[in-house]
Every structure is written in C-alpha cells, then in structure tokens.
Amino acid sequence: MVIAVIIGIVVVLAVLAFLLPRLSRHPERATKKTFGTAGNVAGKMPGPLGRWGRKPFDSTSKWAGKGASAGRKGRDKTPG
Numbered sequence: 001m002v003i004a005v006i007i008g009i010v011v012v013l014a015v016l017a018f019l020l021p022r023l024s025r026h027p028e029r030a031t032k033k034t035f036g037t038a039g040n041v042a043g044k045m046p047g048p049l050g051r052w053g054r055k056p057f058d059s060t061s062k063w064a065g066k067g068a069s070a071g072r073k074g075r076d077k078t079p080g
Helices: 004-018 025-042 049-079
Strands: none
Touching: 004 025, 004 049, 025 049
8 A cells, every 4th residue: 555655646746747847846846854854753663673763764755756857847848
C-alpha cells in the first residue's frame, strides 16, 4: 500500500510538471520537505537503525524530484 502511494505521488508530480512546469515547484518542494522531516525523525533511532530508518524517505524524496524533473524535461521537448 505504501509503495502504491509513493508511485502515485511521483506520477502526480510528473504530470503536474508536464502540464504546469512553474506551478509544480511548490508541490515538489512540499513533498521533499515532508519526506525530509520524516527522514530526520526516523534518523534519530540509535545506531544502524537510524540509517536504515532514514533510507526509504531519502529514496522517496529522490524519486519525487526525478519524476518532476522528467515531467519538465518532457515539456521542454514538446513543440510549440
């Protein structure tokens, strides 16, 4: 279920970035901020658990950025 939500967020950001490139920056930043905050909280666990707890949030933030970037690049390549 969590994977489906993450995939949904990435797809929505990519479509939004394709349709409205300038307006997609704010949702992208909000998504990264949310995952960054959750990662910081998970990273406070002791020892290696902190690194392991933080990793899914770092990866998700990276995927969200790549999805939005891909949408903007696709928009740049369209004629007109």
